[in-house]
Amino acid sequence: MDTAKLYVELYGWYYMPITVHKVLIHGSKMVSEAILPIGMLSEEAQEAMNKEYRNCRLFHSRKNSRISTNEDVMPYLQISSDPYINSFRMRNKLKKLEYHDDVKKLLIE
Incomplete structure (x- = not known):
């Protein structure tokens, strides 16, 4: 979440791509609840x-x-x-x- 906030502060003028949003906001949840190892995804x-x-x-x-x-x-x-x-x-x-x-x-x- 800290990285996402930093991104918005530094690059507020640039629209955050969906992929970056998924990784920064939802990435930790996906990794912690993944059944398969992250490499298989x-x-x-x-x-x-x-x-x-x-x-x-x-x-x-x-x-x-x-x-x-x-x-x-x-x-x-x-x-x-x-x-x-x-x-x-x-x-x-x-x-x-x-x-x-x-x-x-x-x-x-």
């Missing part, structure tokens, strides 16, 4: 989900309207973000390629 986690979201939207949703798309995408993303359920997800394992003997000779030379 950053944009980085959202950015990491873009690939998952695109995949889900393209392959696992109806595309007749935005509403039906979101009705399909949101439950899928909620399920995929559950750590317990996600632990059962099969990861693609790299297959060891077997080369023909002629190819092996070319690679060695």
Whole structure:
């Protein structure tokens, strides 16, 4: 609160952006009552989900309207973000390629 008051005193001529207001006025409340660590609330986690979201939207949703798309995408993303359920997800394992003997000779030379 002291920083917010100082901001208003020094920069009263400049409109306080909403983001700055949220951090200065409500930031301590958000941090103290957050269930997740503060690092998990950053944009980085959202950015990491873009690939998952695109995949889900393209392959696992109806595309007749935005509403039906979101009705399909949101439950899928909620399920995929559950750590317990996600632990059962099969990861693609790299297959060891077997080369023909002629190819092996070319690679060695």
